[in-house]
Amino acid sequence: MEINTIRNVVVVGAGTMGHAIAQVYAQHGFDVFLIDLDQKMLDHAIIMIKSNLGLLLEHNKLREEMISILNRIHISTNIEGSASNADLAIEVVNEVPEIKRRVFKQLDKFCAQDTILVSNTSGLNIFEIADVSYPQRLIIHHWFCPAYIMPSVEIAPGPSTSSEVINLSVQLMKILGKKPIVLNEFIDNFIVNRIQRVIMVQVWEMIQKGWATPEQIDYAVKTVLGVRLPVQGIVQSQDFTGLDLILDKQKEFRTNKRYPQIQELVEQGNLGVKSGKGFYNYGDRTELEVLRKRDELCLKMLDYLEQLRLFEPL
Ligand SMILES: NC(=O)c1ccc[n+]([C@@H]2O[C@H](COP(=O)([O-])OP(=O)(O)OC[C@H]3O[C@@H](n4cnc5c(N)ncnc54)[C@H](O)[C@@H]3O)[C@@H](O)[C@H]2O)c1
CATH class of the missing domain: 3.40.50.720 (NAD(P)-binding Rossmann-like Domain)
Structure with a gap:
């Protein structure tokens, strides 16, 4: 056809x-x-x-x-x-x-x-x-x-x-x-809903147990993730954090889940932006150049979100 x-x-x-x-x-x-x-x-x-x-x-x-x-x-x-x-x-x-x-x-x-x-x-x-x-x-x-x-x-x-x-x-x-x-093949809930599902488990627990109000959660998400994710995505955010730190944090998690890919990257010296390579390859750009680009985009995002008054509820 x-x-x-x-x-x-x-x-x-x-x-x-x-x-x-x-x-x-x-x-x-x-x-x-x-x-x-x-x-x-x-x-x-x-x-x-x-x-x-x-x-x-x-x-x-x-x-x-x-x-x-x-x-x-x-x-x-x-x-x-x-x-x-x-x-x-x-x-x-x-x-x-x-x-x-x-x-x-x-x-x-x-x-x-x-x-x-x-x-x-x-x-x-x-x-x-x-x-x-x-x-x-x-x-x-x-x-x-x-x-x-x-x-x-x-x-x-x-x-x-x-x-x-x-x-x-x-x-x-x-x-x-x-x-x-x-997607390479069918997986239940695909990419976005899979991520949202995990987020919502945590969100419902925080509300249910009175740890945070809906307003606090939405404000935190809008002012942190809302600025960061459009610039860095989720996986690339890990490159900015540093994969060695991510690995240490994983060891602390009360879970048996281990992701050998991160361990391998760290063992190869690929720690993210600071080493020039992590999940992404930063080519011959220096750490400072990549961080500067990230910061400039975050500043623009922040200005734009504030101009639209997006940190307030709709
Ligand atoms: N709502 C969302 O944000 C969203 C986002 C992405 C995907 N989806 C998916 O899209 C699908 C539809 O969701 P929705 O939110 O539009 O649902 P909806 O309830 O708004 O609409 C479903 C419509 O299907 C009609 N319908 C039911 N049986 C029918 C039949 N046999 N023949 C003809 N029409 C029939 C109903 O009368 C109704 O108008 C679902 O599979 C949902 O998971 C929804």
């Missing part, structure tokens, strides 16, 4: 994510058939899409008139009629395995055999849930909310997904102006 033969997109589920994914496809010239069981959800989806497009228009982010985009979105409660013409069918229904299984059964029945089948699950193993005739055409595209703003989409292939479908998925995301992150 060639990328330019993908014209008709069916989006099943018109809720928080479905309406927005449908909107992004329509914004980029695709004909979209947005399906829901509930006519009220479909009507509400159109109201939301109009409001989202209005915002994008105000910020000069639309390439054409709103009306042309809206004309490419067709709503329906009839999955059969829309799925039979679909080049791409995206499941965006509730995160309940049985509901998703039923939708994929319908898509398998009504779609052509070369239709690419996509799930927007937040982390379920759709490859075990969906019983489809052509599993080589099944893939996960995990979007983030709000889908018409967030730049990345995680792409997770299953054990039978063809390389053609992975490549087409990457090309599609680029056409939509997204930055695809392709």
Whole structure:
């Protein structure tokens, strides 16, 4: 299948994510058939899409008139009629395995055999849930909310997904102006939700035990991680801390988990920024040069966040 033969997109589920994914496809010239069981959800989806497009228009982010985009979105409660013409069918229904299984059964029945089948699950193993005739055409595209703003989409292939479908998925995301992150294989919850899950375990415990208030936690996150992470990411932050220190801290942790990769790096003398190499290679730049660049970017981030008054709750 060639990328330019993908014209008709069916989006099943018109809720928080479905309406927005449908909107992004329509914004980029695709004909979209947005399906829901509930006519009220479909009507509400159109109201939301109009409001989202209005915002994008105000910020000069639309390439054409709103009306042309809206004309490419067709709503329906009839999955059969829309799925039979679909080049791409995206499941965006509730995160309940049985509901998703039923939708994929319908898509398998009504779609052509070369239709690419996509799930927007937040982390379920759709490859075990969906019983489809052509599993080589099944893939996960995990979007983030709000889908018409967030730049990345995680792409997770299953054990039978063809390389053609992975490549087409990457090309599609680029056409939509997204930055695809392709996982080597399916892992539950992918990258971002895996990280968020660990964070939330700690956050719920702090709130539950009265160690910190929600306001204190959000303030700490915004004023520390919110400044640092956009500049350094999470892994590169370890390079700035120093991998020798990270290793010492790991030894202190009350856990049996050890990560030999860090030990190996330290044994090789790769301690991070201070030695010129850690997880990242800093080439022939000196430690001072790298730290200066980090500091300049952090200062700009800080100014920008303060200017937007982002340390206050929304
Ligand atoms: N909400 C988020 O921030 C977010 C982010 C990323 C991924 N996701 C994932 O996206 C999926 C949808 O989440 P959501 O938040 O949009 O859910 P939602 O509850 O807002 O919407 C789900 C929609 O699916 C419809 N639906 C249910 N069964 C259907 C069927 N058989 N046919 C047609 N429509 C049907 C419902 O009527 C509802 O309108 C989930 O898998 C979720 O994990 C959600």
